[in-house]
Amino acid sequence: xxxxxxxxxxxxxxxxxxxxxxxxxxxxxxxxxxxxxxxxxxxxxxxxxxxxxxxxxxxxxxxxxxxxxxxxxxxxxxxxxxxxxxxxxxxxxxxxxxxxxxxxxxxxxx
Amino acid sequence: xxxxxxxxxxxxxxxxxxxxxxxxxxxxxxxxxxxxxxxxxxxxxxxxxxxxxxxxxxxxxxxxxxxxxxxxxxxxxxxxxxxxxxxxxxxxxxxxxxxxxxxxxxxxxxxx
Numbered sequence: 001x002x003x004x005x006x007x008x009x010x011x012x013x014x015x016x017x018x019x020x021x022x023x024x025x026x027x028x029x030x031x032x033x034x035x036x037x038x039x040x041x042x043x044x045x046x047x048x049x050x051x052x053x054x055x056x057x058x059x060x061x062x063x064x065x066x067x068x069x070x071x072x073x074x075x076x077x078x079x080x081x082x083x084x085x086x087x088x089x090x091x092x093x094x095x096x097x098x099x100x101x102x103x104x105x106x107x108x109x110x
Numbered sequence: 111x112x113x114x115x116x117x118x119x120x121x122x123x124x125x126x127x128x129x130x131x132x133x134x135x136x137x138x139x140x141x142x143x144x145x146x147x148x149x150x151x152x153x154x155x156x157x158x159x160x161x162x163x164x165x166x167x168x169x170x171x172x173x174x175x176x177x178x179x180x181x182x183x184x185x186x187x188x189x190x191x192x193x194x195x196x197x198x199x200x201x202x203x204x205x206x207x208x209x210x211x212x213x214x215x216x217x218x219x220x221x222x
Contacts, residue, residue, distance in 0.1 A: 032209045043201055043213035044153070087153070091209040097143075097166065098211060102152035 006101035023071040023088030032091035078108045114214035128190040135204030143203040192221045
């Protein structure tokens with residue numbers, strides 16, 4: 001079983017739609033969680049951290065469920081510029097390293 | 111403020127040749143990471159350093175790969191000899207603590 005699992009997609013949604021991505025992780029000792037965004041032929045960039053209480057940044061909402069080892073990202077009112085691959089990322093302090101999911105591709109269309 | 115700098119941005123070489131990739135981390139960051147990304151395997155951690163010391167190289171695929179960090183502002187990843195299966199995008203990332211990492215633009219390596 002992969003340490004971090006994501007649905008690769010692609011998710012094709014019209015502009016203005018709401019879309020949700022899910023991610024599961026296997027290591028219960030994982031401490032921190034993130035969503036990174038990667039545009040085509042570019043480097044991954046931090047989108048937001050994920051907290052147990054849930055956190056929101058504009059149109060983006062991230063949630064963490066430690067009991068189920070599950071992370072989600074919700075994007076409201078999708079824009080064309082949201083088209084990218086979204087990487088679920090888990091940090092394990094004992095190993096001091098990030099583990100990346102393979103990413104979920106989002107394509108927002110007119 | 112400059113981000114992580116990598117060079118070259120693109121490298122095309124022939125099988126058997128030595129390849130050296132370079133990275134300058136963000137000033138003040140004490141962690142440096144080397145990743146490889148392919149369509150098949152996604153983003154894989156190869157090795158990381160803390161305060162210039164290699165901490166975990168378990169992701170280095172084989173002895174053909176080596177990495178050094180002679181000082182806080184420079185690191186290299188060397189492949190010798192290179193093989194076609196090494197073709198990938200190689201990213202360097204740095205961080206102050208090891209969780210929030212900032213990536214360089216990557217080096218796109220093609221081995222013919």
